[in-house]
Amino acid sequence: MKAFITGIAGFAGSYLASHLIRQGFEVSGTVRHSTRLDNLKPILHHIQLYACDLLDRETVFNTIRDAKPDYIYHLAADSNVTASWDHSLDTLYNNIACQAHLLDAIRICHPGCRILIAGSSEQYGYVKPEELPIKETNPFRPLNPYAVSKISQEHLAYQNYKTYGLHTVIVRTFHHTGPGRSDNVVTSSFAKQIAEIEKGLKPPILHVGNLSAVRDFLDVRDVVRAYKLALDCCEPGEAYNIASGHALSVNEMLTMLLSFSQASIEIQVDPLRLRPSDSAAVYAGYEKFHARTGWKPEIPLEQTLLDLLNSWRAKLS
Structure with a gap:
């Protein structure tokens, strides 16, 4: 095939x-x-x-x-x-x-x-x-x-x-997301900034956009x-x-990533990272797809985010 x-x-x-x-x-x-x-x-x-x-x-x-x-x-x-x-x-x-x-x-x-x-x-x-x-x-x-x-x-x-x-x-x-994700995506941007701070490549300030958005x-x-x-x-x-069928705020994902690091990091909102318009919450069910294929997500988000952070650590080393 x-x-x-x-x-x-x-x-x-x-x-x-x-x-x-x-x-x-x-x-x-x-x-x-x-x-x-x-x-x-x-x-x-x-x-x-x-x-x-x-x-x-x-x-x-x-x-x-x-x-x-x-x-x-x-x-x-x-x-x-x-x-x-x-x-x-x-x-x-x-x-x-x-x-x-x-x-x-x-x-x-x-x-x-x-x-x-x-x-x-x-x-x-x-x-x-x-x-x-x-x-x-x-x-x-x-x-x-x-x-x-x-x-x-x-x-x-x-x-x-x-x-x-x-x-x-x-x-x-x-x-x-996952290892190799571009840093123009929120989770990868966070992970890259944490890795840069850990290695002394930038001041210990992590710039963020809208942390209240809820995503799948x-x-x-x-x-x-x-x-x-x-x-x-x-x-x-x-x-x-x-989809995963679960809702998680951007702030919760940031907190999860920060928990994998020993660095002391300050969070700072960057107005340039805020979108002109954005949905407050977006998450979905995957029942229709599961009924046809039997598929369901298997990899916990904690593992995904740790793998993402470790990929940036390796890339910056």
Whole structure:
């Protein structure tokens, strides 16, 4: 079986590639000329990489013709929520155009494969307290341009399923973290700052944004297990939450990370880290996905955060 991952060098993409290799798949994926391959170093000799900018329609068509995968995992996206406010049109165009090119190429060149579209919890946006935990039937009330782009991607996937019969499965993935996560994500930002303070690389002040936000966090290793199961077991044209089902405040996660360190650290709010708009609480149930696949999260968040902190300690040593 052949698996193809757009954004294979990214955080989730590299973990997914490793997971699929262990499952016996031939794995390939897309990179751009500027892509850093650090995340792929342990598996580079096990995968095939295609230099493919998904905004280049002809290159996407040629890549799908050559790869001929059985499973396609579309993870590539402009995913920085904060940047999407400053570059809203770029975020919308890039995420929608890339997927449109990919689905067109699949429809014309290789229509028999299965396609996973990686959505986001950001799509739900403003959620009323009585709607928690979020179900897949909850309406979208997006609060940032990135969320709007992901909703559009989901509608494109559904349209291609209904119009052309493509086997598209949508997952709305909630916050996930783990070793190797970029520091533009809150948990990794905290972990990096703690590691820097421990090593004397910065003053003992940890800068934070909104600590009261309540979120649903998963380990990336649980997420990529879910992605594999989604294409094995889930119904095409359907959307599924990939979530922990539990609510935890950002402050609680920070407290957990600080408990792993002996350093004396002062907490300071940085106004630049506050979003223009944000949901107070976002967490979801995963019953629909569990019913199809039997999946449930296995890695405790405490272990995830300790592994994340230790990865920053190792990287900075």
